[in-house]
Amino acid sequence: MNSITVKAYAKINLGLDVIRKRSDGYHDVSMIMQTINLHDTINIKKTRFKTTTISSNLYYLPNDRRNLVYKAVDLFRENQPVTSGLSIHINKRIPVAAGLAGGSADAAATLKGLNTLFQTGLSLEELMDLGIKLGADVPYCLLMGTALSEGIGEILTPLPPMPNCYILLVKPNISISTKYVYENLSLDENNTRHPDILSMINALNEDDIHKFASYMDNILETVTAKEYPVVEKIKKIMKENGALASLMSGSGPTVFGIYKDKVEAEKAYRFFKSSRFGKQVYLTRPYFP
Ligand code: ATP
Numbered sequence: 001m002n003s004i005t006v007k008a009y010a011k012i013n014l015g016l017d018v019i020r021k022r023s024d025g026y027h028d029v030s031m032i033m034q035t036i037n038l039h040d041t042i043n044i045k046k047t048r049f050k051t052t053t054i055s056s057n058l059y060y061l062p063n064d065r066r067n068l069v070y071k072a073v074d075l076f077r078e079n080q081p082v083t084s085g086l087s088i089h090i091n092k093r094i095p096v097a098a099g100l101a102g103g104s105a106d107a108a109a110t111l112k113g114l115n116t117l118f119q120t121g122l123s124l125e126e127l128m129d130l131g132i133k134l135g136a137d138v139p140y141c142l143l144m145g146t147a148l149s150e151g152i153g154e155i156l157t158p159l160p161p162m163p164n165c166y167i168l169l170v171k172p173n174i175s176i177s178t179k180y181v182y183e184n185l186s187l188d189e190n191n192t193r194h195p196d197i198l199s200m201i202n203a204l205n206e207d208d209i210h211k212f213a214s215y216m217d218n219i220l221e222t223v224t225a226k227e228y229p230v231v232e233k234i235k236k237i238m239k240e241n242g243a244l245a246s247l248m249s250g251s252g253p254t255v256f257g258i259y260k261d262k263v264e265a266e267k268a269y270r271f272f273k274s275s276r277f278g279k280q281v282y283l284t285r286p287y288f289p
Pocket of ligand 1: 067095104
């Protein structure tokens with residue numbers, strides 16, 4: 001085998017709670033994660049040279065050690081006997097720095113791809129142990145599907161699949177720094193609304209999408225909604241247009257809406273596409289590996 005092509009799927013957070021700030025600076029979280037059918041494609045080719053070269057379809061994506069794919073290759077090389085050089089092309093479709101874990105998804109898909117290409121036989125658990133060294137969301141991006149993510153993201157529990165639906169994504173044209181959001185999050189017991197993750201899990205067990213949607217919440221919105229009114233604005237429009245629930249994913253700025261009805265979802269998609277929010281709007285569905 002000389003080359004392999006792998007797909008790297010984006011995620012959304014159906015529920016996101018931050019439990020506490022740890023002494024090492026990380027935060028303990030409790031999140032319900034869902035893979036969606038929006039993916040990058042990564043082609044990995046062996047070469048005669050010893051080096052790793054990366055290219056992509058986006059001029060602003062770093063092609064060097066700052067790229068998470070590069071970091072994944074380096075980490076894999078440190079752990080496995082890989083001597084040949086690699087030429088990797090990333091075709092990015094997942095919006096960058098959007099709260100959709102595009103970089104983590106690429107890193108996870110690269111680890112899986114290298115494991116197949118070099119027939120190194122690492123188990124999913126072994127790949128996940130490597131993945132956490134690259135980023136908190138990487139183990140989940142290896143596992144995929146509907147899952148509860150705890151700790152800093154390394155404690156994963158598969159959940160019953162979310163009920164089938166349509167997912168409308170709108171990424172407003174603003175940049176939000178994940179670091180800024182976490183630094184400005186108030187976890188003061190009196191004034192913080194903590195999402196009810198347990199009730200969301202119960203609703204999944206009952207396969208009740210209406211109940212599930214009624215509990216969807218993201219604590220990080222308490223920071224971003226204040227700073228970026230556009231997030232609330234998109235949520236409001238989605239709900240007025242048939243969404244069962246609408247939420248910011250991760251630390252944003254992407255907002256998504258959950259629709260049961262295809263016609264309503266397509267109508268809302270067309271509305272956002274032709275609006276001033278229009279550049280990065282996607283209609284997709286949950287994805288299960
Ligand atoms: P998360 O939801 O995990 O916080 P995100 O979706 O907000 O992630 P990413 O798309 O992963 O953000 O990008 C975050 C940063 O990582 C960007 O500044 C980008 O330049 C850098 N980066 C490095 N490698 C990649 C990659 N392969 N794809 C996307 N971004 C990458």
